[in-house]
Amino acid sequence: AVAEVQLRDDQYTLDHMRAFGMYNYLHLDSWYQDNVYYVDQFGRVMNLSVTLDTALQKPREVFRLPTDLTACDNRLCASMHFSSSTWVTLSDGTGRLYLIKSGKRGSSASEKWEIVFNEELGSPFIIAHSVSFVKSDAHSLAVLLLRVEKDELDTKGSGFHVTLEWVTIAERKEGDHRYEIIKRRVLQGKSVPHYAAIEPSGDGLMIVSHKPFTFMQSKSDKLEENDDVKVSNEKKDPLYYWQQTEDDVTVTVHLPQDLTKDDIKIRFSPDNICVILKDQPPLMEGKLYSSVDHESCTWIIKEDKSLEISLIKKNEGSRWPELILGDTRGEFVMDPSQCSEIAESLMHLTSEVMNPNPEKENPPCNAQELEECDAFLEDGASLCRFDGDTMKVTHIINLGSNQYLFSVVVNPKEMPCFCLRHDVDALLWQPHSDQPENMWEHIATFNALGYVQASKQDKKFMACAPDYSYAALCECLRRVFIYRQPTPLATVLYNRKEGRQVGQVAKQLVATLEANDPILGFQATSERLFVLTTKTLFLIKVNSGN
Numbered sequence: 001a002v003a004e005v006q007l008r009d010d011q012y013t014l015d016h017m018r019a020f021g022m023y024n025y026l027h028l029d030s031w032y033q034d035n036v037y038y039v040d041q042f043g044r045v046m047n048l049s050v051t052l053d054t055a056l057q058k059p060r061e062v063f064r065l066p067t068d069l070t071a072c073d074n075r076l077c078a079s080m081h082f083s084s085s086t087w088v089t090l091s092d093g094t095g096r097l098y099l100i101k102s103g104k105r106g107s108s109a110s111e112k113w114e115i116v117f118n119e120e121l122g123s124p125f126i127i128a129h130s131v132s133f134v135k136s137d138a139h140s141l142a143v144l145l146l147r148v149e150k151d152e153l154d155t156k157g158s159g160f161h162v163t164l165e166w167v168t169i170a171e172r173k174e175g176d177h178r179y180e181i182i183k184r185r186v187l188q189g190k191s192v193p194h195y196a197a198i199e200p201s202g203d204g205l206m207i208v209s210h211k212p213f214t215f216m217q218s219k220s221d222k223l224e225e226n227d228d229v230k231v232s233n234e235k236k237d238p239l240y241y242w243q244q245t246e247d248d249v250t251v252t253v254h255l256p257q258d259l260t261k262d263d264i265k266i267r268f269s270p271d272n273i274c275v276i277l278k279d280q281p282p283l284m285e286g287k288l289y290s291s292v293d294h295e296s297c298t299w300i301i302k303e304d305k306s307l308e309i310s311l312i313k314k315n316e317g318s319r320w321p322e323l324i325l326g327d328t329r330g331e332f333v334m335d336p337s338q339c340s341e342i343a344e345s346l347m348h349l350t351s352e353v354m355n356p357n358p359e360k361e362n363p364p365c366n367a368q369e370l371e372e373c374d375a376f377l378e379d380g381a382s383l384c385r386f387d388g389d390t391m392k393v394t395h396i397i398n399l400g401s402n403q404y405l406f407s408v409v410v411n412p413k414e415m416p417c418f419c420l421r422h423d424v425d426a427l428l429w430q431p432h433s434d435q436p437e438n439m440w441e442h443i444a445t446f447n448a449l450g451y452v453q454a455s456k457q458d459k460k461f462m463a464c465a466p467d468y469s470y471a472a473l474c475e476c477l478r479r480v481f482i483y484r485q486p487t488p489l490a491t492v493l494y495n496r497k498e499g500r501q502v503g504q505v506a507k508q509l510v511a512t513l514e515a516n517d518p519i520l521g522f523q524a525t526s527e528r529l530f531v532l533t534t535k536t537l538f539l540i541k542v543n544s545g546n
Helices: 014-021 219-233 336-349 449-454
Strands: 035-039 044-049 060-064 079-082 087-091 096-101 114-120 126-135 138-150 160-171 179-189 195-198 204-209 214-216 240-244 248-254 264-268 272-277 284-287 298-301 306-312 330-332 382-387 393-398 404-408 417-422 425-431 440-446 459-464 470-475 479-484 487-495 500-505 508-512 519-524 528-533 537-541
Touching: 014 138, 014 160, 079 126, 087 126, 087 138, 096 138, 114 179, 126 195, 138 195, 179 204, 195 404, 264 298, 264 306, 272 306, 404 449, 404 459, 417 449, 425 449, 449 479, 459 519, 470 519, 479 528
Parallel strands: 240 330
Antiparallel strands: 035 044, 044 060, 079 087, 087 096, 096 114, 126 138, 138 160, 160 179, 179 214, 195 204, 204 382, 240 248, 248 306, 264 272, 272 284, 298 306, 382 393, 404 417, 417 425, 425 440, 459 470, 470 479, 479 508, 487 500, 519 528, 528 537
16 A cells, blocks of 8 residues: 555644645656656555556566654655656655665666665655756755744744755765765745745756745854844945936035045046046946936036036936946935826826726626635745845746646656646746746646636646646545547537537546545646555546557
8 A cells, every 4th residue: 555644633734734635645757658656555666657558567666765664753754756867866754865876767677776875864854856967077966855844933823834955965076976965955934835846957946835935044154144234234325416307417426525626537428427536546437327418517516515416318308217337325316396206107006096996998807707716715826936056036926816726847857837827727837947038938728727626626636748638637535637628620510509610629527436545646647647546556548649
């Protein structure tokens, strides 16, 4: 039987349910076709690789976990992830991580799982994701470990927080083929992420979650940051103040007491300015935000011993967001009339009345048409990308009402795709970490899937074929729903009600499993669905092979 681990009494929160209670015990190896794995109660990693439906082999053992799983009281389920076509990361659920060199997998004679690294990494975790890459000439693996931990400081919430530990393990330089941990970083949040994946290069991380995640700092980082804080606390007054109208920009600089007109040198050019006071390095120097009429620019010393510079804009009417590109030492001063002007120009975006005119031509959405199942529990998740070096967020996207549905590996060399609900449809997005201008690409649409899945209150797992030919979901017990993409019809149908011809149709299929045990695992390939219960592995043929 499958090594199912039931939730304990102290694992009572929604996060425990999401992370461990809804865990998918069936692992799809996307590097090889129709190749799935699960761990049984003896700690054996069992594999089923399908080549022909008529010649189904029994699942075969490829590896046995060395530890006695029943000895650990607070263990979680065993978990695994296929980092590449020859590397696997494996956890026994007790807090130990195994790095395994598997050889080529998928019923081939060369499959032999060898432990290359194994280490105790603290409290029990499950593996969320892993990647294999080469960095500075050393083979490395990055693994993401998910934990739900007690939070002593959280008195108002559930009393737990979620951590994602990002561990990087690399081959040692000594050439003895031994591996060691070179980096451990921890992110903390208040909800189990819907999606968390490391970029193929190992340089960044993407997370879709209901509540935000932040990097927790180690003690050495904290000391460095304290130094930075001191610097920013001693912030000086602005070096200069500047104002603008449609036609000109006025800059005011406070001068030291004993300066005269002869001590000041100012050079204007169409795109640059340079201000030098008495043999000192330039006070202001750099490229202006926009071109000026440099021959009409002037400067004077005012009675209050301040220097006033007037720049005449080349392009009248344009508003400058900054004076000198990249220079933050000045402060922009807005006069009251400009404030009201800007406020007015933004007026159309806001309204004093909550819903001023709901009967306008096209209301955004008619609340009466939405059903109870459409009311989305958690208002909006967000998608964040973290940079591995700076440990800062580089991109953040609020998904709003675009509910997260599931993730799927379309190409194992890329990050997993995620599927979001858009109105009644479901759209599949492929992250491209190496393409900043095309970071998330829309690659497929499942018509009406957003709508039909909302009514399936008992759904447990959801998936789609890597070739997008169908999407599928299963309930906790027995029932599996398959939604095919529309296909052209051999004969034309006629819709009498609307009086139009129908050229293609999308089929919905329902399969009922002959099993009384709950469904523990669910994976889709282009040809078939694999459904795992405690004692049985079902194969459902969806598409015939080409």
